[in-house]
Amino acid sequence: MQPYFLSLLIFSPLLGILVLSLISKEQEKAIKWLGVLATLPSLCLSLFAFWQYQNGYDISQLTEKRSWIRFGDFPFLRETDFTVAYELHVDGFALVMIVLTTILATLAALASVSIQKEWKGYFQLFLLLEIGMLGVFAASNLVLFFIFLELTLIPMFFLIGKWGYFEKEKAAYSYLIYNGLGSAVLLIVIAILFARTGTANIAELRHILTDPIAQMQTISPISDDLRYGLFIALLVAFGVKLPIVPLHRWMLRVHVQAPPSVVMLHAGVLLKIGAFGLVRIALGLFPGQFQQFSTWLIVLGVVNLLYGAFLAFRQTDFKMVLAYSSVSHMGIVLIGLGSLNEAGMQGAIFQAVSHGFIAAFLFFFVGVMYERTRTTTLARLGGMAKTMPYASGFILAGAMASLGLPGTSGFISEFMAFVGAFRAEPWLAAIGTLGIIMTAVYLLRAVLRITFGQTTVTNVHDLRGIEWVPAISLLLFIVIIGVYPNVLAMPLQTTIETMMNGLGG
């Protein structure tokens, strides 16, 4: 593979943005097709890389590094100090997240056919968002990570604010403020680390922060107190993204107000950046603090799980049910991470991927439903199994995956996270299992309200044409991971080993 493979993968949507800017904005069909088409290069590249990796290709060969920015030029410093390189690399975890992103991007682009206006701007922002997301997973230094993270913020703001539902502006601002604050906290952490150590490279930082000898040789050693502070700051920064209760209010608004195709990416990928950051940065750089804090992570996870589940039970709008369900499911990620063992970690990462597919799947059907019935209010829906049997079947399948039915990816992640949690904190885990029951309760309540019972909205048609593609492919991914989880577990082995080594075995 080429030395600039990763850059190509990340920036290939740029091509689409350029071509789109040359097209007249009236040509709806051409724009939509181009929008979908523009997501394909990165999809193909990422799948190719994944396939190669599965066949034993050493993925570290994809690492790229070019000198980029240098701060100051002091004679007493080494050549490499205070430089920020343009550097990319992926490991199994990052590659899995990239594959998830490219798949969901293509499918969400397909689902964007229901966008009603200004397709050109929509797809340009959409593709920009994709670049940001892909970059976040491949960045190997914190500055680059941060830049890509901010790159997701801006297009997302406009996508919500312009193409969303009735309270879209409010949701967009809410999104921007919460995430902006999270980013600010993250930036402070990055600045401190950079100032103290002279590097922003994650691997180097990890070495400096965890190796006692390297720690002594660094520019300005970092005390345990400061580490704790930085760790908590990272927890807050990524806690906004994930989100951790009580930092979740913004994402409810986004779930409800943003167009479903955007929520597919939002719930599918953007929330996972929180999980990714927690693993890669919080756990990667501060394993000691992470360990001390692990019980609290499980507590936070259980709170998320139950809080989200009980609230989802009360919602009257299907989108709100799914929003709280996301809160609840992210609790599983925290529970898994907090258990500090292979099963838990693997469960957490699985949950990130699995929820990505499942949330995107369900939100795709929110879009399908809204397009036909103009409502997502539970009370106004019913009996869809009669008018739209296939769509109803898919929604039910999505709900089953979400509640962790074996044979779907949801089960595998939930199961592993709980195995980990029972090893670490049996009592907390036992409380958490209440969430498994509640998930079934709220999902069945909502989904049966929509699909079973008397038919309220007639004259709607079932799935048709292009809509089958996201429906079938997403379900397929969910089932494949559920039936043969090693397809995902094998690529993650080295990542998890590294994590466990960082934790001291």
Place this chain on the structure above:
Amino acid sequence: MMENAWLIPLFPFVSFVVLLVVGKQLKERSAYVGMLLTFISLIYALGVLYERWTAPTYKQAYTWLTIGNVQLTVGFEVNALNALMLVVVSLVSFLVHTYAKGYMHGDERFPVFYAYLGLFTFAMLGLVISPNLLQTYMFWELVGLGSFLLIGFYFYKEEAKAAAKKAFIMTRIGDVGLLIGMILLFLEVGSFEYEAIFAALQNGNISTTIITLSAILIFVGAVGKSGQFPLHTWLPDAMEGPTPVSALIHAATMVAAGVYLVATLFPLYEASETAMMTVAYVGGFTAIFAASIGLVQTDIKRVLAYSTVSQLGYMMLALGSAGYVAGIFHLMTHAFFKALLFLAAGSVIHAVHTQNIEQMGGLWKKMKWTAPLFLIGTLAISGFPLFSGFFSKDEILLAAWTHGHVGLFIVAVIAAFFTAFYMFRLFFLVFAGEARTNVHDVHESPMVMVLPMIVLGVLAVVSGYVQTPWGAFLGEWLTEGTNWHAHAEGPSWIMIVATIVSLCGIALAWLIYGKQAIARDWLSSRFPMTYNVLMNKYYVDEFYGLTVMRATAFISLLFEYIDRFLVEGIARSLAAATRGIGRIGSRLQNGQVQMYGTVTIVALAILVVIFAVTGGYL
């Protein structure tokens, strides 16, 4: 054939997929697809059973999921117990597939019904051949899915929707118990394989606390699935599903999965006296509890449902009394005669278009096949001598007695009396006396429905003879290589007592409902309170409504307030505070140099203080 036993569940799965995709085109021809594929499964299962008769247990496993250095596997196993189960499940499934062709005729969603049946059969057969606890759990849940889909088959009916939801959630409550128990065992043993668990048990590698705890937690799962008290309430409601489904899932196969699970993990239960006691007492209590409710119900399917709950309680009682063979034996005979009873009940419902037994009566002459077949089923379940239920129930009573559970033995005898009584009450009300139906052209069901009933009718009689007091044929085979009793040795008066009790029940039912020598309300008018309690099923549903459901609603409401007011409130006040600080800040920007100087000096002072305190080093 045993090497390819994994194919057995696969055929129904193919049926599921095919019918899902092309069912719409096939319409009612879908039935042939389903029938053919389950028939292949049945033939295969018979072949496997025949081979296993002489061959040793066969097992195969493949790596499925790697966690750290633990390899979880999937695979299949053919041992005595599950070879038998394979045949029972595939046979009943095939018969129900056949029967449903007549019963579901004309239904708009006919192909969907067959697709779901295929899915269920796949899951049930998969459950049976699982060689480890994790895989069992996975199919266990899929079986629940099949049950859920079929209970909610008439999705437009509110009752069906509620029943499907209830079934799923209540069994899931049990499943969480199973999940926890299974994880605890895994953490102790390091494997989900039954073999590894039993080996660890034998070597004493599992602490007694964990044995008892996990055994009881796993039993909670069985309680949910097998409709044992206190998670039994979903099963009677599940009768909202089409009758063939009730026969297959909620009588013969899925609900027996709980019993099967306890039997599979029998060494685990044996290792803990507490766990055994729990199983025995829950089973015994459920047996008499459900039987007493069955005495007064008026819906034909609900009577049968409570009878199922009660009979499953019997099986649990047997297992809890170390009656491994007795439990499985009764599982098998019950599968046949209860499936027969349900199919016959379906045939009756098909004819009179109601499930209310008050509106039936006098069908003996009109339904030449159904009536005698129903009678066979009724005799079998009542423990009438020389019918299958007679032998299996006798085994259970023997097990309870020889294990020293005198109290439970008495309970079981009383429950047997109840069973005989309410089953014959049902029989007489439906088939004897005057016709009370509004339907005039009552006629026998088509042959496609009658034939499966005939097969089951034959089995309901003869299946008892594999394990009789004169030869423990089944027991010796099942317990080969173990130290469990192939046959419980006990005093012979037990059999006489059982016979007398059953005859008394039948006689009483005949006096009241057949001959009508005793007024029907003779007993209920004397004990109106008891009657009401029974009629309302001991108010268990109402109790759950007032406690569990209220509590859930309350917690949700509480969280809603926290979310809306506390969390949002804090966020708002932070925003307001920010705005306030901004306002103060902007007021400072007043263009006066003195003000700027002050701010600068104050800020400098603060910085100096911070520097002094921390030493410039964090």
